[in-house]
Amino acid sequence: MARAYSPAALEIKSLAERVLEGDQAAASRALSLVTDEGEGCGELLRLLFSRRKRSHKIGLCGPPGSGKSTLVSKMTAGLRARGETVGVLAVDPTSPFTGGAFLGDRLRVAEHALDRGVFMRSLASRGMMGGLNPTIFGAIHVLEACGFDRILIETVGTGQDEVEIVHAADTVLCVSAPYQGDEFQAMKAGAMEIADLFVVNKADLADIEKAMASLRDALSLGTQEEKSWKPPVLAVSALRAAGIKELLDGVDAHREHLNRSREGEVPLRSQLRRELSLLLSRRIFRETLSLIRDEHIERLVSGKADPESLAAELTGMKTPARGSRKNGGPRGPRG
C-alpha cells in the first residue's frame, strides 16, 4: 500500500505510462531497467504486461555470415514503407567474462537513426547459468507496450542460441547463404523443425539454385507428417534489397495462417510458458545458491559427501522437511 505512494514507485508508474504512450526515450530507459534487472523492473513489467500490444514477433536465426543483420535492416525499411513501426532486438551471446559489444549495431542504428518508427537495441542472450536470458521476454514486453507493430528478434551466433529464440517469436525465419554448406548446417541446428520460412540470402551468388534445391529436398524428406503450414523457401539479396517484398509477403502469409487457424494462440501460449519457466527457475536458483555454504564444499572436497546426495539433502532441507530437522540439527524434545 504505502509502496504505491513512494517516489520510486511513482517514478516507475510514470515511466510505464510514457512507454505505453509510445515514448521511445522511455522505452529505452525501461529496456535498460528490465535487462539490468534494476529496482522496480518487476513492477514496471507488471504495469506494462496487460496493456501491451499484441505485436507480431519475427525471429531470425542462421549462422554467422548469412547476412542476418543486413536482412533485418532491409526488412525494417520494407515494413516502414508499408507504414508499420518496427522494434529490433539483436540478441548477442556475449561472453559472461568480457561483456563485449555488438559490432554491427552502431552501423545499423545509423541507417534508421532519423526514423522515429524504428527502435533498435542489442541484448546479451545469456542467463547467469546459460540458456536464454529471461530478461529477453521482458524486453519484448517493453517493445510491445511501446506499441510497435512488428518486433524483429535477431540472434547472433550459432547452434543452441538460435534455436532458443523460437520460444520468443511468432514467426521464425531461418536464414542461410548458398556458399556456407548451410543445407547441412541448417539441419544440424534444428532449423528444420523450427523454421516457418527458409530464406536463402545473397541471391546474387551463382550457387543459389543449388542451395534452394538442397533445402527443398531436405524439407520434402522431413515432412512425412501433414502440416497445416508448409515453410516456403525464399531467395533474397539483402545487400541489393531484392526479394524483400516477397519475403515480407511470406511473413504476412504466416501471420495470417496463425490468426486464421487454431494455431494462432499456440506460439503465445508456448512463449508465456517458457517465460514463466525461466523466471521460476532463475528465482529458485538464486534462492538455492544461498543454501550452499563453505562447509558443504569442504565435505565434498574431503569426500565425506558426494554432490548427488548433498543436493538431495539441501533440497530436502528446503522443501518438505520444514520444522522436522531445521538447520540439519537433530530434532529436540521441544520439536
Added chain:
Amino acid sequence: MARAYSPAALEIKSLAERVLEGDQAAASRALSLVTDEGEGCGELLRLLFSRRKRSHKIGLCGPPGSGKSTLVSKMTAGLRARGETVGVLAVDPTSPFTGGAFLGDRLRVAEHALDRGVFMRSLASRGMMGGLNPTIFGAIHVLEACGFDRILIETVGTGQDEVEIVHAADTVLCVSAPYQGDEFQAMKAGAMEIADLFVVNKADLADIEKAMASLRDALSLGTQEEKSWKPPVLAVSALRAAGIKELLDGVDAHREHLNRSREGEVPLRSQLRRELSLLLSRRIFRETLSLIRDEHIERLVSGKADPESLAAELTGMKTPARGSRKNGGPRGPRG
C-alpha cells in the same frame, strides 16, 4: 535398508566395483547410465565419488576449425607414450531438436581403438534449460573412478559453451589457428581470463608468428595484476604432431604449479561448487515445472496475471506458505 539387497541395487554396486577396478566396458555402461540419468545413477555416483582418482582434467576450448579434435588425438598419443592412461570426453552442443551425432568421433575413436589405455566418449553439453549439463560432472567422476591419469575434455562449438568448460577442468587450453583472426575471437569468448595455456595450432601456416605475436600483445595488455601463473603461448601442428611434447610439458608445468601452490585446491573447490549448484538448480527446477498448470498459462494469455507476479506467487506457494493455502484452495475449517 531393504534397498541395499534389491537386485537393482546389487547390480549398481557390482557395476561400481567394476568401474573402480578399471573395467572399460563397465565405465562405458556407467557413463550411459549417468548421462541418460537412468535408474540408480545417483546411487552409482555416490559409490564412485569418494573412491575416485584425482585425475588431471584438461579442458580444450577454441573456435570450430582450430583443430581441437586432431590435437586431442595427438595429445592422447603423446600421453600414452609417457605411459599414462587417457579418458576423452567430447562435449557436443547438440541441438535439442535433432539429437545429432559428433562427426569426428568415429574417426578419432578408430585411431586409438586398439589401445586399452584410452577411452573416448561424446556427450551432449546442454541441460534441459540450456547451460552446462550437470551430467558432465558425473561423466568425469566415472572416468576418475575408472582410474584414468588424464581426462581431456574437448568442447565442440563456440562462445559460452567453451567458457563453461572451465568449471570442469584443472588446466584450460585455449586453441586457435592463425588464419581465423582468432586473436579477436579468443578475447571475445573470454578465453583471456580462463586459459592456462594458449595454443596456436596449424603451425605449418605462414601467419603463425603474427598470430602468436598478437596473442602475446593481448596478453601483456591483460596482465596488469600480478598472477602467479603466466599463461604461455605455444605453437603446435597437430596434423604433423609437431610441438606436442612441448605442449604436454607446458600442461605438466601448470599441473605442478597447481600442486605446489595454494591454488591447487582452487579448481577442485570451484568445480565441486559448480556441480552442486547445477544439481541443486536442476532438481528444484524439475519440482517447480510441475507447479505450472494450464490455468496459469490461461491467466497469462488473458492478461489477468503477468509472468513476474505469477512466478513470485508460485515460488511463494512452494516455500513458506505450506499448509496455509494448500493446492491453492481456500483454507477450510478443518485446516
